[in-house]
Amino acid sequence: MRTMVRNRSLARAISDAAWRELRSMLEYKCGWYGRRLLVADRWYPSSKLCSACGTVQDAMLLNVRTWECGCGAVHDRDVNAAKNLLAAGPAES
Numbered sequence: 001m002r003t004m005v006r007n008r009s010l011a012r013a014i015s016d017a018a019w020r021e022l023r024s025m026l027e028y029k030c031g032w033y034g035r036r037l038l039v040a041d042r043w044y045p046s047s048k049l050c051s052a053c054g055t056v057q058d059a060m061l062l063n064v065r066t067w068e069c070g071c072g073a074v075h076d077r078d079v080n081a082a083k084n085l086l087a088a089g090p091a092e093s
Contacts, residue, residue: 038089046081046088 023039030037040046048057052073060067060077068074 046084047077049084051080051083
């Protein structure tokens, strides 16, 4: 699959198919074990949303790994996104 993604005209379709397959497998397994799969909206700003105060940063380049919010909280981008997604899960239940 790695070499197929190098083809620029097919890269998006191949990547989308892989994510769709993963999601369908997760849905199948959740149904099998009596669980519910919660899926966050594609545009949910999990890494730009301050988990302390709820402020959303305007723009953030992908190379920014840590950032400081106006409230003074310093966030690692990935840890902050995980906290926000964890909090968003029960809200959708």
